[in-house]
Amino acid sequence: MQGNCAHTAEPASPYEAFAFLYSRTMAEDFCRQALPVYQRLALRAAPLGSPLLDVCCGSGQWARELTRLGYRVTGLDASPAMIRLARQTAPSARFLVADARNFHFVNSFSGVISAFNSLAHAGSAEQLLLIFRNIRRALARGAAFVFDLSMEEAYLSRWRGRFSSHIGEFVFTLEPTYDCVSRTARNQICIANRNGDSGSDTAFTISQHCYSEDEVRDALRVADFHEIESFDAEDNFAIADERGRRFFRCR
Numbered sequence: 001m002q003g004n005c006a007h008t009a010e011p012a013s014p015y016e017a018f019a020f021l022y023s024r025t026m027a028e029d030f031c032r033q034a035l036p037v038y039q040r041l042a043l044r045a046a047p048l049g050s051p052l053l054d055v056c057c058g059s060g061q062w063a064r065e066l067t068r069l070g071y072r073v074t075g076l077d078a079s080p081a082m083i084r085l086a087r088q089t090a091p092s093a094r095f096l097v098a099d100a101r102n103f104h105f106v107n108s109f110s111g112v113i114s115a116f117n118s119l120a121h122a123g124s125a126e127q128l129l130l131i132f133r134n135i136r137r138a139l140a141r142g143a144a145f146v147f148d149l150s151m152e153e154a155y156l157s158r159w160r161g162r163f164s165s166h167i168g169e170f171v172f173t174l175e176p177t178y179d180c181v182s183r184t185a186r187n188q189i190c191i192a193n194r195n196g197d198s199g200s201d202t203a204f205t206i207s208q209h210c211y212s213e214d215e216v217r218d219a220l221r222v223a224d225f226h227e228i229e230s231f232d233a234e235d236n237f238a239i240a241d242e243r244g245r246r247f248f249r250c251r
Contacts, residue, residue, distance in 0.1 A: 014204035019081035023059035050110035056118030060086030132223035154244025
């Protein structure tokens with residue numbers, strides 16, 4: 001590897017640096033695997049052409065697929081870099097730079113999704129409840145909210161080791177760790193230039209909080225959701241190597 005992130009300062013917002021890597025790798029992979037699950041859980045009750053909200057939309061892969069299916073999609077994400085990529089990925093969708101803890105729609109959507117463990121980036125149960133309340137207000141009566149979250153089983157089994165790969169001239173290295181006392185997961189990420197341009201190297205950490213299923217269900221009930229169901233990705237939907245990721249559906 002030509003580049004070296006050992007002495008590179010962390011960017012002001014790690015999500016700005018993460019956007020490029022996320023868009024080109026993990027976002028595409030998970031969207032391909034889990035889209036049939038979201039179609040089954042979220043879209044059956046949403047007529048074609050109806051408005052859907054994608055909370056923490058990332059780089060737009062879900063919005064792209066939902067617009068291809070015939071829905072009118074609004075995506076929101078707090079990261080301007082993610083939204084810039086999303087507008088390129090899904091030009092037919094509408095995107096907003098907005099924090100999931102602080103947005104306001106009223107009875108506007110026939111369904112809401114939040115995919116790929118995005119809500120784990122809420123750092124506390126209080127923040128998660130804020131997000132749920134905002135989503136509850138945004139939903140039309142009887143509409144479904146579907147999302148997935150990694151339970152502790154998933155963090156304990158998969159958040160370890162060191163992984164490296166490359167995209168074009170960039171090498172990226174991921175080192176995931178999980179602290180079961182604080183229930184905090186951290187992904188230390190280095191992106192380095194293989195051509196020796198150290199000025200483009202960057203290192204940063206993305207953190208997540210692990211919620212139990214009981215905590216998620218309690219927060220949903222407090223936010224006035226009903227008919228709460230959960231499903232294991234591997235046991236219920238045969239998504240390989242995803243035991244411990246749970247899909248939630250409520251109304």
